[in-house]
Amino acid sequence: MLNIALVIFLQSLITYKDKNSIQYYKDILYLREDLAIIMDGTLTFMGTGTSQGVPMIGCDCEVCKSDDRHDKRLRASALIEYKGLTVLIDAGPDFRYQMLRANVRHLDAILLTHNHKDHTGGLDDIRSFNYLENRAFPIYCEPYVQKTLKMEYSYAFTEEKYPGAPEYILNTIGDNPFSINGVEIIPIRAYHNKLPVLGFRFGKLAYITDASSIPEEEFEKLGGLDILILNTIRYSSHHSHFSVPEAVSVFEKCGAKRLYLTHLSHQLPRHEEFAAMLPKNVYPAFDGLKLSF
Numbered sequence: 001m002l003n004i005a006l007v008i009f010l011q012s013l014i015t016y017k018d019k020n021s022i023q024y025y026k027d028i029l030y031l032r033e034d035l036a037i038i039m040d041g042t043l044t045f046m047g048t049g050t051s052q053g054v055p056m057i058g059c060d061c062e063v064c065k066s067d068d069r070h071d072k073r074l075r076a077s078a079l080i081e082y083k084g085l086t087v088l089i090d091a092g093p094d095f096r097y098q099m100l101r102a103n104v105r106h107l108d109a110i111l112l113t114h115n116h117k118d119h120t121g122g123l124d125d126i127r128s129f130n131y132l133e134n135r136a137f138p139i140y141c142e143p144y145v146q147k148t149l150k151m152e153y154s155y156a157f158t159e160e161k162y163p164g165a166p167e168y169i170l171n172t173i174g175d176n177p178f179s180i181n182g183v184e185i186i187p188i189r190a191y192h193n194k195l196p197v198l199g200f201r202f203g204k205l206a207y208i209t210d211a212s213s214i215p216e217e218e219f220e221k222l223g224g225l226d227i228l229i230l231n232t233i234r235y236s237s238h239h240s241h242f243s244v245p246e247a248v249s250v251f252e253k254c255g256a257k258r259l260y261l262t263h264l265s266h267q268l269p270r271h272e273e274f275a276a277m278l279p280k281n282v283y284p285a286f287d288g289l290k291l292s293f
Contacts, residue, residue: 039292040203041082043229046098048285049073050233050265051118053094063266070271070286074098075118076209076231076263082202085183087111089200089207095122102288105132109171109180112141113209114197115148123153126166136167140178142198146170173198188221190214193240205229205293206256209263212240214250225256227293229285231263244268248282260285 047053054073055064063071075092079102088110098104107129113119126137139149149170150157156166171178177186188199190211199208204226208214211231214222222228230247237243241263242250251259261278262285268274274284 041080041205041293043202043205043207043227043291043293044079044081044102045260045262045285045287045289046077046079046088046102047074047092047094048262048264048287048289049075050263051075051116052265054264054266056266059266061266063268063270066270068271070284072287073264074287075121077119078207078229078262079104080200080202080207083183085181087180087185089113090119090209091122091126092118093121096125096128099125099128107137109138109140111173111185111198111200112139112145113199114142114192114195115145116192116210117152119210120145120149120152123149123168124166126168127164130167136169138169138171138180140171140173140180142174142196143172144196146172186221188214189218195240201225203293205291210241212238212242212246219254222254222256225254227258227260227291228254228256229260229262232261232268233263233265234267244278248279251282257281258283260289260291 053075054071074094074097076090077092077095077098078089080087080089086106086108088107090113091110129137153166155162156168173187175187175189177184179185186201188201188206188208190197190199190208191213192210193212197210199206199211201221204224206222206225207229209231228251230250231241232244232247233241235244247261248259259282261282264284269277271284271286278284
């Protein structure tokens with residue numbers, strides 16, 4: 001079955017006359033979705049925007065005013081369905097709407113990359129999963145992130161909780177691989193300026209956001225990837241995020257087959273224009289995009 005699907009995929013590459021067209025790009029993405037049934041997992045981009053999302057409040061730039069749905073970006077988050085496991089990476093202020101929009105009714109856990117509000121600000125709405133599944137909800141993060149959660153959601157950690165407060169089970173992770181329901185996940189250390197953040201590898205896919213550097217020793221964890229996902233907010237340098245050229249350089253260094261860019265801001269071109277500007281095998285992600293791996 002796998003060989004037949006790959007033949008169909010390759011035939012689609014050959015028959016296109018204009019391989020630089022946006023339609024070619026879109027059709028190939030749809031074909032990859034069709035291959036999901038024979039791959040180990042899927043990733044769905046629940047949000048691909050930077051900390052303020054796109055459009056930004058009060059901005060009249062062409063990106064914020066775009067009518068293209070690909071330019072409407074909620075805060076960065078990704079749903080991973082892998083070997084029977086369903087986890088969410090980050091739960092920012094748009095978490096509730098992202099779950100409703102994608103009709104997500106079950107999560108095994110949430111993985112947090114770091115403690116910034118655009119990645120943790122929706123965790124009060126875990127209450128819905130507490131009710132649906134009748135259990136406290138597992139969150140996997142580093143100790144400093146747990147400390148922040150206990151301050152920002154102090155009402156969820158008091159001895160005498162207010163009825164209806166969210167219930168969390170905090171699980172400590174660091175640089176070493178860990179498992180959820182028997183499925184191995186490999187953390188990848190990166191830095192958001194000086195703040196330590198974690199990316200995560202699932203099989204042939206790795207997701208890293210809010211990074212401006214990756215230690216040299218971590219590149220061993222990035223070998224043999226089919227898909228790498230990295231953050232960028234603009235072409236010029238930034239103190240805490242990869243620029244577009246820096247993200248492409250990381251991609252080339254680790255040798256992944258494809259790179260998808262997320263955590264995108266209105267400082268980048270509109271989606272269609274941006275997609276046409278990027279090098280071969282580099283793509284801008286968009287909300288709702290599904291990748292098979």
